[in-house]
Amino acid sequence: MGIKERREREKQATRQLILDAARELFVNEGYEAVTMRRVAEKIEYSATAIYVHFKDKAALIRELCAHDFLRFAETLNKVARVQDPMERLRKLGRAYIAFAQEHPTTYRLLFMQRHPPDFEDADHGGIQQGNPEQDAYAFLHKMVKEAKDAGCFKPEHQDVDLVSQLLWGGLHGLVSLHVVMKDDNWLTLRPLGKSAEVMLDLLLGGLSRPPSGTTRAR
DSSP states (O other): OOHHHHHHHHHHHHHHHHHHHHHHHHHHHOTTTOOHHHHHHHTTOOHHHHHHHOSSHHHHHHHHHHHHHHHHHHHHHGGGGOOSHHHHHHHHHHHHHHHHHHOHHHHHHHHSSOOOTTGGGSOGGGOOTTOTTTOHHHHHHHHHHHHHHTTOBOTTOOOHHHHHHHHHHHHHHHHHHHHHHTTOTTOOOOOHHHHHHHHHHHHHHHHBOOOTTOOOOO
16 A cells, blocks of 8 residues: 555545544534534544534534545445335334434434534435435435325325424434433333334234225124
8 A cells, every 4th residue: 555545544534533533523522512622622633623524613513524424325225126115114114213223423413413504405415306316305205105096095195294203203312212212221121123024014004905805894
């Protein structure tokens, strides 16, 4: 490995170290409370060294969220090869829960933290809104639309955005409950994976059109 390649590798390693420290601090202390100096102290660097990589705190959180949203979208996209539309949605739900369990700090940053006021006006680090390969909601929306177009849903459940948001909201609610109440002595939570399976059964079962040739019990 040449000098140039080694320096680039070291630079990327340092950036990743900064991002990992910032993620933890933003989640635990809140965006407003965290300073660039605080991030530097976390990794035992000087504040000047941090500014070599990120011009300010806004640039830092934009890159951090862009990095994590892309990783989240890539995880969900792995179910795209499943042929059956409803089974694909079920596996998508399982992938969502697995990501939250494996990367709880990242999940909290993306979906349980208030982002800075100008965050939505930024370019999100180059993430293309509406691109299913980069935008997780666009991917969910695409999967729901394909299920609808295949005739999987009841006639009264044809609003793709509504169905997408119901599925997301149900699973997000479970994850949030486990994040917020996991150390609460008054409540013994059932395992998240088991609860998610029941939630998926209820949501997908309630949305699904009965198989042809069956009659609904009165």
